[in-house]
Amino acid sequence: MRSLGEAPVEEPLRRQGARAVERGVRVQSVTRAFTGRRASVVALEGMSLRAQPHEVVAVVGPSGCGKSTLLELVCGLQRPDAGRVEADPAVLMPQRDLLLPWLPALDNAALPLRARGTARREARELARPHFVRAGLDGFERSLPHELSGGMRQRVAFVRTLLAGKPVLALDEPFGALDALTRERMQDWLAGALEREPRTVVLVTHDVEEAVLLADRVVVMSSRPGRAVASFEVGGRRPRDRTDSEVVELRRAATQALR
Amino acid sequence: MVRARALLAPVLIALALLAAWELYARVGGVEDLILPAPTEVARALWEDRSLLWDNLRVTAGEVLLGLCVAALAGGALAIALHLSSAVRRAVYPLLVASQTVPIVIVAPLLVVWFGYDLAPKLAIVALICFFPIVVTMLDGLAGVDPELHKLMRTLDASRLRILRLVELPAALPSLFSGARIAVAVGVIGAVLAEQAGSSEGLGHLLLQATPQLETARAYAAVVALSAFAVILFTLLTVVERATLPWAHRARDRGEPS
Numbered sequence A: 001m002r003s004l005g006e007a008p009v010e011e012p013l014r015r016q017g018a019r020a021v022e023r024g025v026r027v028q029s030v031t032r033a034f035t036g037r038r039a040s041v042v043a044l045e046g047m048s049l050r051a052q053p054h055e056v057v058a059v060v061g062p063s064g065c066g067k068s069t070l071l072e073l074v075c076g077l078q079r080p081d082a083g084r085v086e087a088d089p090a091v092l093m094p095q096r097d098l099l100l101p102w103l104p105a106l107d108n109a110a111l112p113l114r115a116r117g118t119a120r121r122e123a124r125e126l127a128r129p130h131f132v133r134a135g136l137d138g139f140e141r142s143l144p145h146e147l148s149g150g151m152r153q154r155v156a157f158v159r160t161l162l163a164g165k166p167v168l169a170l171d172e173p174f175g176a177l178d179a180l181t182r183e184r185m186q187d188w189l190a191g192a193l194e195r196e197p198r199t200v201v202l203v204t205h206d207v208e209e210a211v212l213l214a215d216r217v218v219v220m221s222s223r224p225g226r227a228v229a230s231f232e233v234g235g236r237r238p239r240d241r242t243d244s245e246v247v248e249l250r251r252a253a254t255q256a257l258r
Numbered sequence B: 001m002v003r004a005r006a007l008l009a010p011v012l013i014a015l016a017l018l019a020a021w022e023l024y025a026r027v028g029g030v031e032d033l034i035l036p037a038p039t040e041v042a043r044a045l046w047e048d049r050s051l052l053w054d055n056l057r058v059t060a061g062e063v064l065l066g067l068c069v070a071a072l073a074g075g076a077l078a079i080a081l082h083l084s085s086a087v088r089r090a091v092y093p094l095l096v097a098s099q100t101v102p103i104v105i106v107a108p109l110l111v112v113w114f115g116y117d118l119a120p121k122l123a124i125v126a127l128i129c130f131f132p133i134v135v136t137m138l139d140g141l142a143g144v145d146p147e148l149h150k151l152m153r154t155l156d157a158s159r160l161r162i163l164r165l166v167e168l169p170a171a172l173p174s175l176f177s178g179a180r181i182a183v184a185v186g187v188i189g190a191v192l193a194e195q196a197g198s199s200e201g202l203g204h205l206l207l208q209a210t211p212q213l214e215t216a217r218a219y220a221a222v223v224a225l226s227a228f229a230v231i232l233f234t235l236l237t238v239v240e241r242a243t244l245p246w247a248h249r250a251r252d253r254g255e256p257s
Helices: A067-074 A105-109 A111-115 A120-133 A149-162 A179-195 A207-213 A244-257 B002-027 B038-047 B049-083 B085-098 B103-114 B118-142 B146-154 B159-196 B202-209 B215-243 B245-252
Strands: A025-035 A040-051 A056-060 A082-087 A090-093 A167-171 A199-204 A216-220 A227-232
Touching: A025 A067, A040 A056, A040 A067, A040 A082, A040 A199, A040 A227, A056 A207, A067 A082, A067 A090, A067 A167, A067 A199, A090 A149, A090 B146, A105 A111, A105 A120, A105 A149, A111 A120, A111 A149, A111 B159, A120 A149, A149 A167, A149 A179, A179 A207, A199 A207, A207 A216, A207 A244, A216 A244, A227 A244, B002 B038, B038 B049, B038 B215, B049 B085, B049 B118, B049 B159, B049 B202, B049 B215, B085 B118, B103 B118, B103 B159, B118 B159, B146 B159, B159 B202, B159 B215, B202 B215, B215 B245
Parallel strands: A056 A199, A056 A216, A090 A167, A167 A199
Antiparallel strands: A025 A040, A025 A082, A216 A227
16 A cells, blocks of 8 residues: 555565455545646646545546546656545556557567566566467567557557556557447457456546446546546446446436536 | 669769769869869779778778777767766766867877877777767657656666666667768768878878879779768668668657657
């Protein structure tokens, strides 16, 4: 457990399956402002968010409402100006896949292991099963520019999983994909999270994506961002886009956004 | 086929310039000693080929070795400057200032210090190649996407691992760019060094040819030097494309690499 209001404590590296008791994510009335040369911008004000262990919480909001700031706070990349952020160790999956263009796909997926000092060959072996399970079998040696957008995103997601952190902070993971690929990737992610349950904070501007993937959908106001509504989504994933419940929730969340 | 067509314009321009030169040298009544016609230069190239070749090998060796020294030392300094802002603040202004010292003045001094052999030439070529390599490499190291830094930090990567896994590979194309700039100035450096004190090399040959009234030979030496520089430049491009194919893909697509 890490408290970001205080001095940072070095977390011991966690291996998957060997976690201590998890406590999820707790963001309590956080304010975060950025001082520019001309004006200061209040990104978040009085923002609160709770994600129980293994709960998938989607955060939707208009662009510029401080969603990315929220994720960086959860990941410990920023400190709040006021309020508290308490979160299990989190890994960031940025908006762009940010695969290293010189590394073959499997090595890109294995990057978290190498970042912790595992030798290249061993890192590959450890990453391979996850890589294969993501449907990437046969593309181990492909360079990122040789992969399709959806495959690159899957490599990025395997990389995120292999970080071995209990919390995943996903920043519009499918925002850059075309509509068809995005739908397929949403279904795939829903399945992947069923197999590998994690605490997830998923930031998106796509309400349908939020309702399909999350246990709970939190709606944020425009800047300064804070939570204005929260919807529980029942039912097991994967859900169908045309479920009446999904459609109804989508309508309600969209209403709250306006 | 596209490449051949792309070469057409520069070849035509070069031919036109050579023709104008030839015409002026022959019809304009200029002394051969002052301005030899291109055909004279070509003849010198052929007749003095073994002399030119022997001296080109010496100069080429100095340039290549000096370039390697500069790449190693420049790469190491760029990493040091990149890792420590204190070092950067202290050393970077000195580095820039050092480039304003005229190498023509330094070259004879180095000959006095290091003697007549390879050492002063290496030192001068390396000195002159050092700067473009450090600057481009430093830009390459610092040019890594800040988002990637954030990602690596959430992956608990140490500063040195970020350097090794992300920043150094990302800076390799910049190192090649620096080396390509260094080739051109390095050739000039080698000639200057040889003229400051040497008994061989194309710089020495140039210095000898003029008082011996072998103007065509001097021009031929310049042609050999230029050809060497162009070949080395092209070779670096070819090696880069072969070893870092990703850099060109990313650049062609307009993605940040």
